[in-house]
Amino acid sequence: xxxxxxxxxxxxxxxxxxxxxxxxxxxxxxxxxxxxxxxxxxxxxxxxxxxxxxxxxxxxxxxxxxxxxxxxxxxxxxxxxxxxxxxxxxxxxxxxxxxxxxxxxxxxxxxxxxxxxxxxxxxxxxxxxxxxxxxxxxxxxxxxxxxxxxxxxxxxxxxxxxxxxxxxxxxxxxxxxxxxxxxxxxxxxxxxxxxxxxxxxxxxxxxxxxxxxxxxxxxxxxxxxxxxxxxxxxxxxxxxxxxxxxxxxxxxxxxxxxxxxxxxxxxxxxxxxxx
Amino acid sequence: xxxxxxxxxxxxxxxxxxxxxxxxxxxxxxxxxxxxxxxxxxxxxxxxxxxxxxxxxxxxxxxxxxxxxxxxxxxxxxxxxxxxxxxxxxxxxxxxxxxxxxxxxxxxxxxxxxxxxxxxxxxxxxxxxxxxxxxxxxxxxxxxxxxxxxxxxxxxxxxxxxxxxxxxxxxxxxxxxxxxxxxxxxxxxxxxxxxxxxxxxxxxxxxxxxxxxxxxxxxxxxxxxxxxxxxxxxxxxxxxxxxxxxxxxxxxxxxxxxxxxxxxxxxxxxxxxxx
DNA sequence: CTTTAAGTTCCAAATAATGAAACTGTGTTT
DNA sequence: AAACACAGTTTCATTATTTGGAACTTAAAG
Numbered sequence: 001x002x003x004x005x006x007x008x009x010x011x012x013x014x015x016x017x018x019x020x021x022x023x024x025x026x027x028x029x030x031x032x033x034x035x036x037x038x039x040x041x042x043x044x045x046x047x048x049x050x051x052x053x054x055x056x057x058x059x060x061x062x063x064x065x066x067x068x069x070x071x072x073x074x075x076x077x078x079x080x081x082x083x084x085x086x087x088x089x090x091x092x093x094x095x096x097x098x099x100x101x102x103x104x105x106x107x108x109x110x111x112x113x114x115x116x117x118x119x120x121x122x123x124x125x126x127x128x129x130x131x132x133x134x135x136x137x138x139x140x141x142x143x144x145x146x147x148x149x150x151x152x153x154x155x156x157x158x159x160x161x162x163x164x165x166x167x168x169x170x171x172x173x174x175x176x177x178x179x180x181x182x183x184x185x186x187x188x189x190x191x192x193x194x195x196x197x198x199x200x201x202x203x204x205x206x207x208x209x210x211x212x213x214x215x216x217x218x219x220x221x222x223x224x225x226x227x228x229x230x231x232x233x234x235x236x237x238x239x240x241x242x243x244x245x246x247x248x249x250x251x252x253x254x255x256x257x258x259x260x261x262x263x264x265x266x267x268x269x270x271x272x273x274x275x
Numbered sequence: 276x277x278x279x280x281x282x283x284x285x286x287x288x289x290x291x292x293x294x295x296x297x298x299x300x301x302x303x304x305x306x307x308x309x310x311x312x313x314x315x316x317x318x319x320x321x322x323x324x325x326x327x328x329x330x331x332x333x334x335x336x337x338x339x340x341x342x343x344x345x346x347x348x349x350x351x352x353x354x355x356x357x358x359x360x361x362x363x364x365x366x367x368x369x370x371x372x373x374x375x376x377x378x379x380x381x382x383x384x385x386x387x388x389x390x391x392x393x394x395x396x397x398x399x400x401x402x403x404x405x406x407x408x409x410x411x412x413x414x415x416x417x418x419x420x421x422x423x424x425x426x427x428x429x430x431x432x433x434x435x436x437x438x439x440x441x442x443x444x445x446x447x448x449x450x451x452x453x454x455x456x457x458x459x460x461x462x463x464x465x466x467x468x469x470x471x472x473x474x475x476x477x478x479x480x481x482x483x484x485x486x487x488x489x490x491x492x493x494x495x496x497x498x499x500x501x502x503x504x505x506x507x508x509x510x511x512x513x514x515x516x517x518x519x520x521x522x523x524x525x526x527x528x529x530x531x532x533x534x535x536x537x538x539x540x541x542x543x544x545x546x547x548x549x550x
Numbered sequence: 551c552t553t554t555a556a557g558t559t560c561c562a563a564a565t566a567a568t569g570a571a572a573c574t575g576t577g578t579t580t
Numbered sequence: 581a582a583a584c585a586c587a588g589t590t591t592c593a594t595t596a597t598t599t600g601g602a603a604c605t606t607a608a609a610g
Binding site: 059075 | 286287288289290292293296297299300302303304305325328329331332333334336338339340341345346347348349350351352353354355356357358359360361362386388389393395411412413489491493531
């Protein structure tokens, strides 16, 4: 399964440290030193010192019983800050609530991270949102509605990089599996103003997605409404397009206008009320 | 060499980079270069390059319109991995569900991170009191039930460090504000097996908390049941202690026994069902 | 058109990272 | 019990990166 390596290499020591973090995260389970060593380009001593330092910093966590590493708690703390300080997710929240209530369908808010789709928030008709089990997930960009909607509005440089970094795995027989096919679809998306995913990632799952843009044309993210072919077809799903586009525009405008509320030094985060 | 100057100890370049991340997160809002420079020990050029590199790595995110930095999306992705790979949170989940259903009160799962309480999971009360804490949030350790429960079971070295790192701000007139008072309470907690928070953090909020320990005595975290003085007193709340302790023990045992399920290389995480 | 502040680049000196090899400790085989 | 294999840890001379004062380039204010 190709493309798990970050060829971005550079950025000195910090870049290497981040690579190690990604590597640990990529295992999707607690991992031993020897396993990491095998899948790593670093020599033993170097990798060892990285793990020591990162663990010491709380970016990794080490289980002495099992002798395994996992991504650390400090990341959770920092991610919480990332989520709340973002100029997109907190703003979009009420809009997602509304959109979810109106459509009764699954709604996603996504951003682009390292040419991948990162789901930042979600409304599922049935289940309530659980922050770190649902948001934070990543998915492919070339075969999802939000992914294509976002890529379509990247500037040329970023687009080239993003397009070339996709892995083009054929999830279904409708998946676009070439750069050319993807670029053609992106052109279509730009002229139409929204993206569709016609079972390109999962059979039976279709969706429409709109980019979130600032007035200056900068792409911030995307939102989508997802349905299943068992319950609906594209005709029905596309009736939501104007609504979704309006919501996307509103979020884009607000995100641009919005200033972070002034925090008084004292009574800002004392509302924890939890022991 | 001495090196007594820096308030924040550094693990070389990586430690410094992490400090910068924390600093950005600590502002709790998008922050400009100049603001960071002012609150930083680093010289201009150094800080500048750190911000460049971290932004480039996705650990920070830069808003070109506003010229501000916030913690980056990559942290959200990594935190998601931290949450799912942790040997505590996923295991504790069903137990929290059960405890929440039985008690009808707010239930927290916390871990210790840098001598602070980090809330890792949470269940809201049936009759939701106004509550702002959420997963990822941090709180003080010296005046919360979970915080004291965890500190009481640290080994001597870690305890000394933790106790000395508390800020001892007097939130209410019942807050313990000295190292001596805290240590005395921790002794009591050890002999009793659970911690109480008697409005020490917020007026009207009381709670009982039990540590989660491995059979080897290693402290993994804590769980708590929180109530409000308007609806109940300690007599009532403490009837839950045996139940909470049993749950904590079960979680501790499972966390120790548990092996991460083998991941098939193929059909691992494609169940995203999101476009 | 100045002036001031904010952000960016340069480069020699200082510092930190590197990694081959040697070492330690633990558990297993002969 | 000695010999071995193995996973993890430490050492240290070499090499590469980081550092930060100062100079430079905008961008806004007077």
